[in-house]
Amino acid sequence: RRQCLSTLGQAAAALTAGPLLVGGAGAQRPPNVVLILSDDQGSTDLGCYGATNLHTPNLDGLAGDGLRFTQFYVNAPACMPSRSALMTGRHFVRSLSSDGMSGDEVTIAEMLKGAGYRTGCFGKWHLGHPESMEPLAQGFDEFLGFKVGAMDNYSHFFYYGGPNRHVLRRNLEPYREDGVYFPDIVAREAERFIDDNQASPFFLYLPLNQPHYPLQPEARFLDRYQGVADVARRYQMASLTSMDERIGRVLRRLDDRGLRQDTIVLFLSDHGHSREERTFGGGGRSTPFTGHKGTLREGGIRVPCLLSAPGRVPSSQVRDQAVTSLDLLPTIAHMTGAALPSRELDGASLAGVLASAGAPSPHGQLHWVYDKSWAVLEGNWKILGDVSDDSLALYNLAQDPAERHNVASSNKEIATYLIGRHNEWIRSIKKEASSKAFVSP
Template identity: 45%
Template sequence: MVRLASFLLFTFLITTSLSAEERKPNVIFILADDQGSVDAGCYGSDDLHTPHMDSLAVNGVRFTQFYSAAPVCSPSRAGALTGRWPVRAGVPSNCSSAKGGSGALPSSEITMAEMFKAAGYTTAHIGKWHIGYTEETMPLAQGFDYSVGHMGGCIDNYSHFFYWNGPNRHDLWRNGKEVHEDGRYFPQLMADEACAFIEKNQDKPFFIYYAMNTPHYPYQGEAKWLDHFKHVKYPRNLYAAFIASQDDRIGQLLAKLDKLDLRNDTIIVYQSDNGYSTEVRAHNGGGNSGPYRGAKFSMFEGGIRLPGIISWPGHLPEGEVRGQIAHACDWLPTLAELTGVELPQTHLDGRSQVDVIQDAEAKSPHADHPLHWQVGNGKNAAWAVRDGNWKLVANTRDTEESGNNAQVKLFLANIAEDPGETTNLVDQHPKIVARLTKLHRQEFGD
């Protein structure tokens, strides 16, 4: 009997060990909303409180040339979730914030959630959606097993009403059904939901798309942080308080992983969807693009060059920085390679960054694969191409707080020499302009 008991115990330990080795890592994709290019301590801001965001860089790899898929919400999200240029994914501009409204990520597109679900993951959308407001295009129809959040572009964080235009309308949904959580602070609701999902699914691989609505307007930082930043100049004080409130919730998420001993079993990706907002609803600013020109809505660097971090302690380098070019569309193939799941059977514009993440000297996958952006359709669409150090933008605006809001028809810069895009080299390099314009037309047509 003793020998039998020992044999059974040995078999159990071996089986447990193998299952632990075979289990795929969890994935949490954190997407900030309208966070400026340098608006975290690890990106150089010394007037913000971001210890938990910074801890992801301490325990991971931080990109200094990371680009979102678009300078505005919906296309940026569509690109990140599909690994395809937003125009190719069917989302050239912002989707409606009204139930049943126009514009959506087509159901034929394969999302990151669908990719992970096919590999046996349990999937959750928590937070903002803004890429479809019909039953066929909301999260449960796009690969998510669980969903809670708002379907439109923004909400008041306490009443959960959309106030941008009338009539005012409530926008909070759980698994496709409208729910009311009167007075519950939305960033805390998100953190509570995510922690509960992790607790419930801790014994199997999970994927969480944690799409924050912060620091998107309305700026509604907590009272303690508003008091903490009361001596900071307006509107930076309001923005800083909201960022700190956001960071607290990221800390809660990380604490839950640590408590359940899941931190080393979980890949965390962090990025912003576009640059900070200078809209009147955002008090005309508050964020910071640092040395870069432009902000939200702009094809200049400040609209699309943003925080981008990946962390997986014990498996990926920690506390390291990468200067190679990276793009939001790269996350899908990168995560597929890291987790060992199959890629969608479709054309992908993103390229795996695994080699770069593992080796600071690795060649960028975009060395031979130019980056493209476009918002809108037709000849007046704003677009940009980056090939090597050269970047050409067309039909864009400098949307910075103190910038000139006049439209720029065509602007060429060498980003390595002029990251602030201060000097237009269109007239000096007509052949480069012609070559980059041709690349754009080959990708999207006229």
């Protein structure tokens, strides 16, 4: 066991996995898993996270049916690395190559397929174009969506590089449904997939493309927010409500088929909100955090996350433990009885955390790298480094969630300790890391 902050006189970091209070798979049919990923949604941009006047009744309802996490992290503040880590339970520096998620990784879909699940992916893949990295090669029986980072929702064209082109695919083939709003296609396919697979356990992965640019919420949602003066915020709010409505369709279908008691529903964002010009400079909400997509500040990597599994986890509770999207694969394995992939994972089962607000996080430290930045979190302490100028900042998140007050100079021992942990982790992971992915994923 490594040295930890408690040896420096700080509050003890919880390094041991909690007892398994959450039931594993028994003789009964294993639960379905519905994993919904939003795209570029701000850290706290949901009604149930305190966003004012934002109408997200279906996701707020999901929080009421289950658990809401307040310190849930993704592995990177960008689409591909975050998704690669989510799908594999392994840090993106291990699981992502320069082309996409490595074909020899074991995804949640492959893990569950091995346990007899039917698997479907509808939405934005964005984990690689080569055939070995296609959804169908990564454990999914079905795919409808696109593999690039963004797409026009009506023409299904890609505009952000190269020739303007149509990118919608069903499985491996081009698929045209010109003029139909993509979120409606995704919701319809999700409903159909649920209907088709009522008899068998299924894994439904819905990587939505809202509220990512292009921001194309329907007029009725823009009208709802016409009182919002800031155009960037108005489009973001309308996009989130539009997304929430489609999620409502999926949840309703589970209800209508009597499947909610047999289904784990997970919702999270792939990272923080965008500040790009394509989103009018960014109208996402991360209050009280700062930072956004592309940064390792809390607003880049801390995301809304909800988990509902009636009868399996408590309802209407909050979990404040620092946990991560790396934990979802092992947690799903635990809850479904699927066999864990036989390789080193960076995540750990959240069974204890799900069962109890008082259970410790399975993680002593959490580590991030992205582009030129790196970060380590242990307890309340977060250190943020930048290799381009060797700058360093130490924050106490409990006192300073906005990361405004660099207290490194008055806490040199802690900073030195965390730098040591970072260097140690880098050494441990570097043998597996794709240097290209490491530097600029």
